[in-house]
Amino acid sequence: MTKVLVLGARFGGLTAAYTLKRLVGSTAEIKVINQSRFSYFRPALPHVAIGVRDVEELKIDLAQALPEKGIKFQEGKVQKIDARSSKVIYTKPDGSTEEEDYDYVIVGIGAHLATELVKGWDQYGYSVCEPEFATKLRERLKDFKGGNITIGSGPFYQGHNPKPKVPENFVPNADSACEGPVFEMSLMLHGYFKKKGMLDKVHITVYSPGEYLSDLSPQSRKAVASIYGQLGIKLVHNFRLKEVREHEIVDEKGNKLESDLSILLPPYAGNPALKNSTPDLIDDGGFIPTDLNMVSIKYDNVYAVGDSNALTVPKLGYLAVMTGRIAAQHLANRLGIHTKVDSYYPTIVCVADNPLEGYAVSVKDDTWYGGNVSVAELAAVNHLKKELFTKYFMWTKGDMALEKFLASW
Numbered sequence: 001m002t003k004v005l006v007l008g009a010r011f012g013g014l015t016a017a018y019t020l021k022r023l024v025g026s027t028a029e030i031k032v033i034n035q036s037r038f039s040y041f042r043p044a045l046p047h048v049a050i051g052v053r054d055v056e057e058l059k060i061d062l063a064q065a066l067p068e069k070g071i072k073f074q075e076g077k078v079q080k081i082d083a084r085s086s087k088v089i090y091t092k093p094d095g096s097t098e099e100e101d102y103d104y105v106i107v108g109i110g111a112h113l114a115t116e117l118v119k120g121w122d123q124y125g126y127s128v129c130e131p132e133f134a135t136k137l138r139e140r141l142k143d144f145k146g147g148n149i150t151i152g153s154g155p156f157y158q159g160h161n162p163k164p165k166v167p168e169n170f171v172p173n174a175d176s177a178c179e180g181p182v183f184e185m186s187l188m189l190h191g192y193f194k195k196k197g198m199l200d201k202v203h204i205t206v207y208s209p210g211e212y213l214s215d216l217s218p219q220s221r222k223a224v225a226s227i228y229g230q231l232g233i234k235l236v237h238n239f240r241l242k243e244v245r246e247h248e249i250v251d252e253k254g255n256k257l258e259s260d261l262s263i264l265l266p267p268y269a270g271n272p273a274l275k276n277s278t279p280d281l282i283d284d285g286g287f288i289p290t291d292l293n294m295v296s297i298k299y300d301n302v303y304a305v306g307d308s309n310a311l312t313v314p315k316l317g318y319l320a321v322m323t324g325r326i327a328a329q330h331l332a333n334r335l336g337i338h339t340k341v342d343s344y345y346p347t348i349v350c351v352a353d354n355p356l357e358g359y360a361v362s363v364k365d366d367t368w369y370g371g372n373v374s375v376a377e378l379a380a381v382n383h384l385k386k387e388l389f390t391k392y393f394m395w396t397k398g399d400m401a402l403e404k405f406l407a408s409w
């Protein structure tokens with residue numbers, strides 16, 4: 001029987017695995033390998049930091065969820081992919097190394113949060129990108145007595161060569177991998193300190209390694225700047241973070257911002273397991289270049305989905321789900337199941353929530369890619385969109401089958 005390995009189990013990997021299973025049934029053996037037995041709903045980790053959700057509510061037990069749908073699960077940390085001999089080498093929880101053959105592999109192990117590139121991160125850095133970071137920030141916020149808070153993203157170490165085989169305008173150059181969580185967290189901090197009656201004691205500065213939210217249209221950026229103006233949030237562009245100190249942060253040029261609490265989306269780089277893999281599988285940043293069907297431009301039996309794929313810019317859940325679905329549909333056809341393969345068309349779709357003030361900003365924008373859709377809407381009802389997104393993901397255990405409809409609401 002054809003054997004398909006799916007590496008990684010968040011938006012990209014889970015969408016690919018569930019969709020493929022739905023399409024091909026028992027025609028193929030599908031096995032997911034993820035470094036942890038648990039997967040977490042990342043878009044609600046900022047909610048954990050401000051205390052409106054608990055990590056446990058966002059946890060999926062893959063060892064239970066996947067076999068229930070007829071998909072095998074193996075906990076293991078991928079060390080490398082040997083694309084020439086169609087093998088994945090991974091370490092099992094007991095420390096032993098396993099080599100597993102595949103007919104097809106779908107790579108969805110995401111990008112690497114390169115905290116090691118930020119000096120002082122271990123001592124003074126805070127984030128919301130993983131459950132343990134969000135929990136640590138939650139404790140710090142509880143104790144925070146006032147002062148300067150900075151929030152921004154580290155640089156994005158994007159690959160450029162070789163390029164994906166797709167229209168050039170689909171893959172713009174990006175200074176930051178994804179600033180949506182920064183925008184969301186900045187709104188949330190305002191709500192958090194307002195609720196605590198401490199707004200007069202905190203000064204929030206948002207910074208960006210390039211032009212903030214450069215993936216949105218000039219009108220949407222203007223709308224964001226106006227929201228920040230009303231909330232008293234300062235905005236600093238072109239600040240490429242290098243170091244976090246006890247009371248300041250420093251960029252690559254030596255510029256400083258006062259900061260008693262430094263929250264950051266760490267620099268994004270290629271996943272070490274991919275950098276360790278067959279060299280011509282990846283680009284110079286450690287991401288896998290593919291065509292529009294998510295097939296590697298070098299290895300016909302390798303697919304890449306989500307943040308691991310060089311094609312997805314910015315690194316967005318919406319694009320991870322789209323690429324996961326397309327890879328599964330394309331592979332199903334190769335396995336003899338005729339089905340429509342969706343077309344990849346990048347659009348930025350996300351919702352920046354501010355639950356403590358009862359609203360969210362919903363964004364839909366394709367102007368970065370040459371389109372003319374540009375919506376940035378602040379409304380109470382948008383908060384419900386984020387709630388629905390969270391509940392739906394948890395209810396289906398990460399199977400975003402209705403995502404197209406959710407995103408169009």
Ligand SMILES: Cc1cc2nc3c(=O)[nH]c(=O)nc-3n(C[C@H](O)[C@H](O)[C@H](O)COP(=O)(O)OP(=O)(O)OC[C@H]3O[C@@H](n4cnc5c(N)ncnc54)[C@H](O)[C@@H]3O)c2cc1C
Nearest residue numbers: 008010011012035043077078109110306307315316317318
């Ligand atoms: C705080 C935050 C909030 C966000 N909010 C939104 C949002 O509201 N909407 C939106 O569209 N996007 C959002 N994003 C972006 C979105 O979360 C990512 O784009 C998306 O998670 C990418 O999915 P992925 O499956 O490609 O990769 P990942 O989410 O990075 O998942 C990779 C998976 O592979 C596993 N893995 C990694 N390395 C290995 C290895 N060596 N071996 C085995 N397993 C491995 C990981 O444990 C993980 O399960 C947010 C991002 C952050 C950081």
